[in-house]
Every structure is written in C-alpha cells, then in structure tokens.
Amino acid sequence: MKHSDRRCLIVDDSASFCAAAQRLLEASGITVxxxxxxxxxxxxxxETARPDLILVDIDLGAESGFDVVEALHAATTEPRPAIILVSTHDEDDFADLVEPSSAIGFLPKFELSADSIEALVLNSPRPNT
Known part of the structure; x- marks a missing residue:
C-alpha cells in the first residue's frame, strides 16, 4: 500500500499534536x-470513517491509550486497521505493555513520519487481525 492509499485516524488529547500530525501526514499523501x-x-x-491506520497516544489524560487500542481492535471489522501507539516518552518506558497489546508497535512522536509508519506496518511481525 502506498502512502497515498492510507486512511488514518489520530487519537490524541492534544489538539496541537493532532493538527501538526495531520499536516505532516497529509503532506506525505496520507489522508487523515x-x-x-x-x-x-x-x-x-x-466505525464511520473506516481508517486502515490508527495512531493512538499512550497518555490520553484520564484514559489509557492501551485501553483505546483494545477497544478499537474489538470494535473494528476485517480488515482491521493497523494500530500504532505513539508517545513523547521513550519506548523502553512501555515495552512490556506494547508487546502484548493489539497494536502493531510503537513510534515516538518525534519520529513520526509517513516513512516510519510504513516501515512499522511492513515490518510488523503480527497481522492486523
């Protein structure tokens, strides 16, 4: 799948991050x-937008991004979207929680790009099911 074929949902409680990520991804051809x-x-x-990619912030204030990942995984139908956890924190802080989750992996927010997303999706050891 090319960048231009991707349909992305961004889940984050920071409006400024959502706006910046949307600009960055759309400039690379990913539709938010x-x-x-x-x-x-x-x-x-x-459920309504049917994205094939979902970025979920680990820290959503009162809610956990891990809970969001599991709810999204349970609520979506085949083909399930690739769900990627993102955070400003270091991956090592969450490695023991990312691995057993339904997310295909983790990206630090400062590394977010269409290419880093695509590399994670293509190299994911788990199917999106």
Missing part, C-alpha cells in the same frame, strides 16, 4: 479521516 481525544470518540470515528 478524523481525530479523536477519547476512547468513545475513537471507536465512533473508526
């Missing part, structure tokens, strides 16, 4: 089909 800041908004948007 929506943003959400809560688990309920994420599930509702995923």
């Amino acid at each position: 089909v929506g943003t959400a800041s809560t688990l309920a908004e994420a599930v509702a948007t995923a």
